[in-house]
Amino acid sequence: MIELVNIKKSFEGRIVLDDISAKFHKGKTNFVIGASGSGKSVMMKCMVGLINVDEGQILYGGTDFVKLDYNEKKTIRKEIGMLFQGTALFDSLNVEDNVAFPLRMFTTMTKEEVLERVNFCLKRVNLENVNKLYPSNISGGMKKRVGIARAIALNPKYLFCDEPNSGLDPLTSRLIDELIKEITVEYDITTIINTHDMKSLFVMGDNIIYIYKGKKVWEGEKSQIRTADNLKLLEFMKASEF
Amino acid sequence: MAFFEHFGKYTLFLISLFKRPERQKVFFKQTIHEMNSIGVGSFGIVSLISIFTGAVSTIQIGVQLISSLVPEYILGRIVRDSNILEFSPTITSLVLAGKVGSNIASEIGTMKVTEQVDALEIMGVNSANYLVLPKIIAGLATIPLLVIYSMALSIFGGSLSGVASDLISVDNYIKGLRTDFLAFSVTFALIKATTFAFLITSISAYHGYRTEGGALEVGQSSTKAVVYSAVGVIIFDYILSEILLSV
Numbered sequence: 002m003i004e005l006v007n008i009k010k011s012f013e014g015r016i017v018l019d020d021i022s023a024k025f026h027k028g029k030t031n032f033v034i035g036a037s038g039s040g041k042s043v044m045m046k047c048m049v050g051l052i053n054v055d056e057g058q059i060l061y062g063g064t065d066f067v068k069l070d071y072n073e074k075k076t077i078r079k080e081i082g083m084l085f086q087g088t089a090l091f092d093s094l095n096v097e098d099n100v101a102f103p104l105r106m107f108t109t110m111t112k113e114e115v116l117e118r119v120n121f122c123l124k125r126v127n128l129e130n131v132n133k134l135y136p137s138n139i140s141g142g143m144k145k146r147v148g149i150a151r152a153i154a155l156n157p158k159y160l161f162c163d164e165p166n167s168g169l170d171p172l173t174s175r176l177i178d179e180l181i182k183e184i185t186v187e188y189d190i191t192t193i194i195n196t197h198d199m200k201s202l203f204v205m206g207d208n209i210i211y212i213y214k215g216k217k218v219w220e221g222e223k224s225q226i227r228t229a230d231n232l233k234l235l236e237f238m239k240a241s242e243f
Numbered sequence: 244m245a246f247f248e249h250f251g252k253y254t255l256f257l258i259s260l261f262k263r264p265e266r267q268k269v270f271f272k273q274t275i276h277e278m279n280s281i282g283v284g285s286f287g288i289v290s291l292i293s294i295f296t297g298a299v300s301t302i303q304i305g306v307q308l309i310s311s312l313v314p315e316y317i318l319g320r321i322v323r324d325s326n327i328l329e330f331s332p333t334i335t336s337l338v339l340a341g342k343v344g345s346n347i348a349s350e351i352g353t354m355k356v357t358e359q360v361d362a363l364e365i366m367g368v369n370s371a372n373y374l375v376l377p378k379i380i381a382g383l384a385t386i387p388l389l390v391i392y393s394m395a396l397s398i399f400g401g402s403l404s405g406v407a408s409d410l411i412s413v414d415n416y417i418k419g420l421r422t423d424f425l426a427f428s429v430t431f432a433l434i435k436a437t438t439f440a441f442l443i444t445s446i447s448a449y450h451g452y453r454t455e456g457g458a459l460e461v462g463q464s465s466t467k468a469v470v471y472s473a474v475g476v477i478i479f480d481y482i483l484s485e486i487l488l489s490v
């Protein structure tokens with residue numbers, strides 16, 4: 002479980018995260034929803050330490066990530082997998098080497114073991130026979146899948162997905178959603194998903210946090226969302242045609 | 244003021260690079276890869292530039308010496324010294340500031356704006372160390388070699404143009420090359436080349452690493468990398484000459 006306690010972040014005096022507290026549960030898909038610019042990505046980057054928070058605690062199973070030094074943070078980071086909005090695959094490496102990257106960097110696996118794990122992960126995301134292709138030569142949906150395969154290569158405890166279906170067609174979006182959901186349940190991962198795609202929330206969401214202009218204004222389970230009485234949330238859902 | 248701010252940030256950037264690499268083997272492979280890209284990849288352009296600088300400098304110096312009282316072979320000596328001391332290290336480095344500098348800045352800049360650098364950090368890799376240090380080491384290893392190669396080639400180019408334009412005979416040219424040769428001039432050139440190699444790779448990496456935004460900013464970083472590396476080369480050319488050559 003990951004817990005945020007009163008985190009705050011501002012850029013040059015402009016408040017982007019305003020006193021957010023939240024819990025993200027194990028084996029669940031924890032959704033963070035909100036309009037563009039509401040602060041979802043900044044919150045995620047704070048959680049993984051790419052951006053430092055101004056105040057507050059980020060607890061990974063009770064340990065406050067904010068207070069750790071670089072090397073201690075590294076230990077937690079090795080348990081984190083992240084799927085970036087633009088996938089962030091390494092352009093200079095082919096699909097196989099992208100997925101193998103964390104394995105070569107952080108494990109003492111032999112060549113054969115690495116290849117076996119790579120193929121296992123690629124198969125898990127339904128990609129086969131693309132090992133030698135480069136990121137520039139595969140489609141958006143395939144890139145996302147390679148991104149997921151790379152994120153799960155080291156068996157993470159935590160999976161962060163920033164807008165996993167941005168830029169994908171609806172059909173591919175659903176496939177990616179299902180994949181993330183399956184992996185979360187199968188490996189009992191704490192998964193956090195940023196999105197403004199209400200469809201994917203209804204397909205695969207467990208817990209939901211709604212952020213409006215840097216503030217958490219609603220939280221609950223999927224079943225509660227239709228009966229939610231928060232005006233901002235209703236407005237957001239209405240705009241998404243739900 | 245902006246200069247001091249940059250200088251401070253650049254220094255901090257350099258300090259952040261020198262950490263023990265995560266995986267020796269991965270780091271070594273990366274360095275070899277960069278040596279290939281920086282060193283072998285610049286072979287062609289350095290060859291071309293060197294032959295022509297040698298050829299042109301011989302003609303220009305030769306023309307100025309005509310009908311003076313100096314013996315013909317002196318031309319060979321002057322061509323040798325000016326190419327070893329100045330043209331080969333400096334012109335080669337200026338060309339590499341353009342080629343290697345823009346390449347490094349745009350590669351790192353693109354990785355920065357497409358979050359590939361963030362992806363490395365998330366995995367727990369020190370991105371500056373992983374991306375930049377191999378490039379600096381590769382530059383330090385290969386650029387001095389390119390400069391030595393350039394010296395040989397420019398002196399050869401000089402012989403071609405000197406003979407072709409009837410300024411000097413081959414025998415006299417060789418006699419000139421052998422007259423009063425100081426090994427220190429090669430040492431000096433290598434000190435320059437090593438310094439320039441460090442400046443080019445580190446300044447370009449610094450600008451690449453600072454890139455934020457998109458494709459436009461990557462282009463701007465690339466331009467800055469070339470301009471500042473070239474300025475660095477020229478300034479240190481002067482400083483090193485002042486310190487090491489003037490007595």
Ligand SMILES: Nc1ncnc2c1ncn2[C@@H]1O[C@H](COP(=O)(O)OP(=O)(O)O)[C@@H](O)[C@H]1O
Nearest residue numbers: 012017035036037038039040041042043044195
């Ligand atoms: N590095 C930064 N410096 C300054 N402002 C930033 C930075 N990153 C994000 N912001 C601002 O924070 C706000 C929230 O952005 P973001 O978290 O990316 O929104 P989204 O919910 O669409 O992911 C935006 O107004 C954005 O301009």
Ligand SMILES: [Mg+2]
Nearest residue numbers: 041042163164
């Ligand atoms: Mg975002």
